[in-house]
Amino acid sequence: MPKIRLLQPGDEHILEAFLVKHAASSMFLRSNLRAVGLENQGNTFQGKYAAAIADGQIVAVATHYWNGMIILQAPTHLESVVTNCLELEKRDIFGISGPANQVENTCKILGFEEKQFRVAEREILFALELCNLRVPIALVTGNVECRLPIPSELELLVEWSVAYQVETLGQALFEAIHGLEANATASVIMVGTGIGAAFYVNGQVLRGTSGWAGELGSIPISSVVGNSSQTLDRLASGAAIVKKLGVDGEQLSALVDRGDSHTLEAIREAGYSLGLGIATVINIFNPSLIVLAGGTLRWSGYLEAAL
Known part of the structure; x- marks a missing residue:
């Protein structure tokens, strides 16, 4: 049975190791983690991270950020990390983001109805591995230059x-x-x-x-x-x-x-x-x-x- 606990400074490496496996749907989590780590003083990009840990590895995480957003990457143990993340939390919930099925299940866990949200939509994301990225021939040959405007x-x-x-x-x-x-x-x-x-x-x-x-x-x-x-x-x-x-x-x-x-x-x-x-x-x-x-x-x- 995984252990559910709040992440602390020093846990960054195990969180990144988990998130990189779900890179396409963890962009906000990874970006905020790299920007400020796991400190949680209520400052910009900071949040309260609750994770499920099995055999020393994170298998699920839910975060309640400084701006009220809940961001999910919890293919398993969703209810446990969400409730732990919000336990004794005084900050309001502004929105929920993450894989669509996890967002929908979190709404059920918290007793939210779709009509309570101003925007409740599924978005289709397209991912491309960098190894499959092909640079246009015009750039390779130098016929076209790519730079910032002056x-x-x-x-x-x-x-x-x-x-x-x-x-x-x-x-x-x-x-x-x-x-x-x-x-x-x-x-x-x-x-x-x-x-x-x-x-x-x-x-x-x-x-x-x-x-x-x-x-x-x-x-x-x-x-x-x-x-x-x-x-x-x-x-x-x-x-x-x-x-x-x-x-x-x-x-x-x-x-x-x-x-x-x-x-x-x-x-x-x-x-x-x-x-x-x-x-x-x-x-x-x-x-x-x-x-x-x-x-x-x-x-x-x-x-x-x-x-």
């Missing part, structure tokens, strides 16, 4: 960034930017499988601190049914509609064509949620123009409910 190239990078926004958000963004006054404020909202936006504020594309902005689909919105809140993506996107109805796009089209009342009501509810997101954009940016685009807008009653 200050004189900033203007060019800005032009490329705008061009990328135009390409990803469609012709609508180009028209919105180039058809307005120089100091105008406008927004383009794309509604498809997910929901995204681009903002043009006082004549400048809004890029945020890290070079991007516009994850409108991630904002919390009050649900039409009940008193809970979920992300706009989960309430108003095309993916949300087909998931709620349990159909695919082709089946959805057929139901709309038949005038199925349940389907049309689901579309109207999603449209109403989009309207709340649009209202948020209006209240924050006070734009002179909002452009809506995307395939989900074609569903009967969706746009009408949004507006």
Whole structure:
């Protein structure tokens, strides 16, 4: 029977030896471990690590970090390491991350329901062993150079960034930017499988601190049914509609064509949620123009409910 205990400074090597076996799904754990070790004074990147140890080797670990996140790598003994990690813990739980099945089981262990989370999604990760990485021929031969940009190239990078926004958000963004006054404020909202936006504020594309902005689909919105809140993506996107109805796009089209009342009501509810997101954009940016685009807008009653 493995021993369950809290890890202490000096245990770093056995933890790393375990995590490296699960490298693709342990990136945050390994990064934080390398940054600050196993000290736990409540500082950035620090956390409380609970591990299951058998024959001197770690076989499972759960960590409650300084920011309230629980991060898991516990293919076995999940309940034991999670409960030990949280024992006598006063820090709030902000979120749970790790292999999807472990996250779902941890929610059950802790008595959490999916509706309590603003975002509860599975993400598909792609891993590539470095030994299988192939350097492009152009780099090998020296025909192409890979380097950091220099200050004189900033203007060019800005032009490329705008061009990328135009390409990803469609012709609508180009028209919105180039058809307005120089100091105008406008927004383009794309509604498809997910929901995204681009903002043009006082004549400048809004890029945020890290070079991007516009994850409108991630904002919390009050649900039409009940008193809970979920992300706009989960309430108003095309993916949300087909998931709620349990159909695919082709089946959805057929139901709309038949005038199925349940389907049309689901579309109207999603449209109403989009309207709340649009209202948020209006209240924050006070734009002179909002452009809506995307395939989900074609569903009967969706746009009408949004507006």
